Amino acid sequence: MSSPLTGDAKMAGPSPEDSAPQPAGIVERLVRDDLDRKRFLRMAGGAGAASFGAFVMAACGSSKKAATTAAAPAATSSSSSSASATNGDVAILNYALTLEYLETAFYERVLAANLFSGKVGALISDFHRQEASHVTALKAAVMKLGGTPAAKPAAKFPIENATQVAGLAYTVENLGASAYLGQAGAIQSAEVLASALAIHSVEARHAATLGTLVKKSITPDGAFAKPADMSTVLAAVKPFLA
Amino acid sequence: MPTNTATDSPEEHVRNPALAGFEVHGMTRSSFILRGALAAGAFYGTAAVTPFVSQALAQTGGGDVEILNFALTLEYLETDFYTVKGKSLALSGQAKAYARQFGAEEADHVAALTTVIKQLGGKPVAKPRFVFPASSESSFLALASVLENTGVGAYNGAATALASKQVLAAAGSIVQIEARHAAAIDLLLGKSPTPSGGFDAPLTKAQVLAKAGPLIKG
Numbered sequence: 001m002s003s004p005l006t007g008d009a010k011m012a013g014p015s016p017e018d019s020a021p022q023p024a025g026i027v028e029r030l031v032r033d034d035l036d037r038k039r040f041l042r043m044a045g046g047a048g049a050a051s052f053g054a055f056v057m058a059a060c061g062s063s064k065k066a067a068t069t070a071a072a073p074a075a076t077s078s079s080s081s082s083a084s085a086t087n088g089d090v091a092i093l094n095y096a097l098t099l100e101y102l103e104t105a106f107y108e109r110v111l112a113a114n115l116f117s118g119k120v121g122a123l124i125s126d127f128h129r130q131e132a133s134h135v136t137a138l139k140a141a142v143m144k145l146g147g148t149p150a151a152k153p154a155a156k157f158p159i160e161n162a163t164q165v166a167g168l169a170y171t172v173e174n175l176g177a178s179a180y181l182g183q184a185g186a187i188q189s190a191e192v193l194a195s196a197l198a199i200h201s202v203e204a205r206h207a208a209t210l211g212t213l214v215k216k217s218i219t220p221d222g223a224f225a226k227p228a229d230m231s232t233v234l235a236a237v238k239p240f241l242a
Numbered sequence: 243m244p245t246n247t248a249t250d251s252p253e254e255h256v257r258n259p260a261l262a263g264f265e266v267h268g269m270t271r272s273s274f275i276l277r278g279a280l281a282a283g284a285f286y287g288t289a290a291v292t293p294f295v296s297q298a299l300a301q302t303g304g305g306d307v308e309i310l311n312f313a314l315t316l317e318y319l320e321t322d323f324y325t326v327k328g329k330s331l332a333l334s335g336q337a338k339a340y341a342r343q344f345g346a347e348e349a350d351h352v353a354a355l356t357t358v359i360k361q362l363g364g365k366p367v368a369k370p371r372f373v374f375p376a377s378s379e380s381s382f383l384a385l386a387s388v389l390e391n392t393g394v395g396a397y398n399g400a401a402t403a404l405a406s407k408q409v410l411a412a413a414g415s416i417v418q419i420e421a422r423h424a425a426a427i428d429l430l431l432g433k434s435p436t437p438s439g440g441f442d443a444p445l446t447k448a449q450v451l452a453k454a455g456p457l458i459k460g
Contacts, residue, residue, distance in 0.1 A: 123435070130440035137441070177418055184414045185407040197398045198441040200414065201421035205442075208422035209435045218426045219343075223350035225418035227411065 085188040090147035092183045093192065095230060096199070097138040097150050099179055102240055103131040105155040106172060115162040120213060124169075127206050134199050141195060154242035166214045173207035174220060175228065175236055182227035306409050307364030309400045312447065313413070314355040316396055318369045319454060320348040320389055327374040328382065336430055337379050344386075344423050351416050358412055371459045383431050390424035391437060392453040393417070395445030402444075 107128035110116070116124050139149040159165055180200035187193045204225070211218040219225075228236075324345030333341055356366045376382040397417035404410045421442065425435035 126434070126436060130436060133440035181411075181414050181418060184401075185411050190402040194398070194402050194444060195441075197401055197414070197417070198444065201394050201398060201417055201442040202436055202438075202440055204418040204421035205425035205435050208425040209429060211422075212426060212429055218422050219347060219419055223347035223419055224354070224412075224415040225422075227415070 086145055087147075089187055089189050089192045090142055090145050092187055092196075093138055093142045093145070094147065094150040096180065096183070096196065097135065097142065098153060099176055099233070099237065100131055100134040100138055101150075101152045102155050102237055103172060103176060104128065104135055105152075106157050106169070106240070107131060109157050109159050110165050110169070113159045113165070115159075115165055123209060127169075127173075127209075130202060130206075134202075137195065137199075141192060145189075145192075155240050156242040157240055163214070166210060167216075170207065170210040170214050170216060173203055173210055175233060177203040177207050178226055178228035179230075179233040181225055182229050182233070184227075306404055306406050307359055307362050309404060310355055310359045310362070310409065311364070311367045312400065312450075313397065313416075314352065314359065314367055315370065315458070316393055316450070316454060317348055317351040317355060317416075319372055319457060320393065321345060321352055322369075322372045323374055323386070323389060324348060327376060331376065331379060331382055333379050333382065337383055340386075340423075340426060340430070341382075347419055347423070351419070354412065354416070358409060362406075362409075372457050373459050374457060383427060386427045387424065387431060387433070388453060390420055390427055392445065392450055393420040394424055394442050396447075396450040398442055399444035399446055399450070 107124060110124055111128055142149040157168065177200060180196055180203060183196065184193065184200070187196060208218040211220070324341045328338075328341035328345060359366045374385060376385045394417055397413050397420060401410060401413050401417070404413060428435045428437065
């Protein structure tokens with residue numbers, strides 16, 4: 001499976017031109033600006049509530065009249081509820097895209113520093129290629145939903161020695177896995193959810209692999225992985241933005 | 243495998259007010275629909291919205307319970323594999339440590355899934371009997387790799403069919419652990435920890451049964 005995101009996604013939401021424009025780099029701006037972040041998270045919460053109407057309409061299928069009827073009670077809370085469902089997914093995909101850009105840049109620097117060889121070097125190389133494939137897939141998914149992919153952020157990472165870098169990689173991958181897990185329930189489209197899950201478990205595989213290398217737990221949360229919300233993750237990656 | 247319970251039927255939900263009120267605070271998609279449809283019913287008359295109420299109920303509990311019972315069967319299988327089969331073999335070093343750790347974590351998954359199924363008003367499946375074709379550490383690890391990687395694909399494949407966001411969160415929390423186990427076992431075997439590359443392929447129920455079915459002896 002090269003990329004599940006480039007397949008034919010059936011959109012329950014509005015056509016692209018109905019969606020509000022997604023400014024490129026919005027997630028990056030959120031990472032940098034605390035005030036923006038608070039505003040965005042408040043907005044995202046509103047979008048979640050507004051998607052109620054959109055889901056009613058989707059669930060009621062072809063019967064437009066009845067769907068409108070069922071959605072009527074929700075209409076008071078939002079004027080463009082169905083657009084919000086798609087915008088919510090685009091925002092989540094752009095958030096994931098920004099994280100994948102950072103992971104890809106991180107492995108790029110690690111490979112350039114030439115700290116690893118042999119089997120470990122091959123693994124780092126694999127992980128770099130896989131993160132890059134996540135970037136490609138997420139960009140395609142954002143465009144498929146009619147959104148504008150987030151711009152690649154300028155990144156900086158402390159690269160000192162093999163032990164320190166492996167430890168940082170372990171932290172970054174665990175953060176990535178918990179970030180995907182934190183969004184699973186907020187995703188509206190089944191196709192987007194399937195794609196996010198396909199990536200989520202690969203981030204987990206990376207994290208576990210690095211755990212074995214740095215002699216740390218491969219399951220740091222125990223039997224149940226903990227999710228991380230957007231605000232926590234964005235704060236954690238802030239030091240990596242140049 | 244998954245057994246249909248009384249709560250699979252929409253009628254049962256309606257008869258049982260406790261189940262009908264399950265997560266009315268908006269934790270499931272279907273309760274959103276239900277609430278909207280009932281609110282509309284207050285305006286337009288119950289008869290007009292009845293088909294939508296039925297549709298909403300058909301999407302809740304039953305489907306999730308069936309998926310959870312399928313997952314529970316797989317977790318029973320993994321638990322038995324590590325704790326019973328693992329103990330019966332003379333495992334050494336890392337293999338022994340993983341069998342102990344993973345066995346405990348899979349047992350936690352069994353307990354959690356059992357609880358969630360009961361919360362949804364369903365009946366957890368009984369633990370089946372299993373037969374594991376492994377007689378050495380290497381065949382044990384090879385089978386562990388199959389089971390863990392199949393587990394990842396099973397959860398990823400079923401997750402999009404879940405109606406409840408809460409159940410989805412639980413499934414996501416578990417699949418991440420299966421993926422971590424799979425990677426660790428594959429590394430120990432000298433194999434790639436990412437056998438599907440950058441994207442873990444979802445598996446259908448039939449694909450999962452093709453791998454796990456032969457190990458289940460009723």
